[in-house]
Amino acid sequence: MKKRRSLAAGLLAALTALAAAGAGAQTLPPAEAQRGMEMMQKQMSLMTPELVEKAKALSPEIRQFLAKVAARHSRHSETMTLTQVMQEILADYQTMASAIAMDSGEVAADAARRIADHRLPRGGMLPYLPLEKVNTQSLSVLPAMEQAVEGGARQLAAAAEKGDMVAAAQHLGTITAGCVACHNHFRGQPGTSARLRP
Numbered sequence: 001m002k003k004r005r006s007l008a009a010g011l012l013a014a015l016t017a018l019a020a021a022g023a024g025a026q027t028l029p030p031a032e033a034q035r036g037m038e039m040m041q042k043q044m045s046l047m048t049p050e051l052v053e054k055a056k057a058l059s060p061e062i063r064q065f066l067a068k069v070a071a072r073h074s075r076h077s078e079t080m081t082l083t084q085v086m087q088e089i090l091a092d093y094q095t096m097a098s099a100i101a102m103d104s105g106e107v108a109a110d111a112a113r114r115i116a117d118h119r120l121p122r123g124g125m126l127p128y129l130p131l132e133k134v135n136t137q138s139l140s141v142l143p144a145m146e147q148a149v150e151g152g153a154r155q156l157a158a159a160a161e162k163g164d165m166v167a168a169a170q171h172l173g174t175i176t177a178g179c180v181a182c183h184n185h186f187r188g189q190p191g192t193s194a195r196l197r198p
């Protein structure tokens, strides 16, 4: 377990460095920034007062980042939960991985672009995180995760479309590191039972 934790910390550091390298691409044109802020308002109107208070206390950088994510994604679900969105992402991830193995560049590129523009769940991501993780320090890892998964997916799409499956396979590794690091940080073991002895 200890080994796993130190590996996770190393992964996080590597992904954070990666995100910092791509930081120049983070600023949004004013119209898009405005749209993102409006979408955040809408998400907050769906949250309980307890969560709204936590969301309002986040640093301006994190709030801007969340607004950017809202503005950049074209599909906003009124009903779906984060688990349902994640399962859709997993289906696209599997399509993408098998298409790379099969040398089907177009299929891999389409699936990668669906991941980069994945659906957002009802109320955004915050309602589905443990409440104690909704603070500036915990959420400060999000840009690194986004860069690994969505940045990696866009690069994978470009490589696969050119038929460069070796590069595509390398980007698949970056994306997977993003899934793993985020789950380590925000999620416990899925599907545990209170009716088992520890």
Ligand code: HEC
Pocket (backbone or CB within 6 Å): 082, 083, 086, 087, 089, 090, 093, 115, 128, 129, 142, 145, 146, 149, 175, 176, 178, 179, 180, 182, 183, 186, 187, 190
């Ligand atoms: C920004 C953080 C983040 C990233 C990046 C992320 N996940 Fe998740 N994922 C979560 C959280 C949080 C949950 C738990 C949701 C819940 O229980 O409501 C989750 C749950 C899941 C689940 C549902 C079943 C389970 O294990 O709870 C699947 C499947 C999944 N993720 C797949 C993926 C895949 C594949 C990737 C990478 C392509 C990925 N995720 C990237 C945060 C993330």
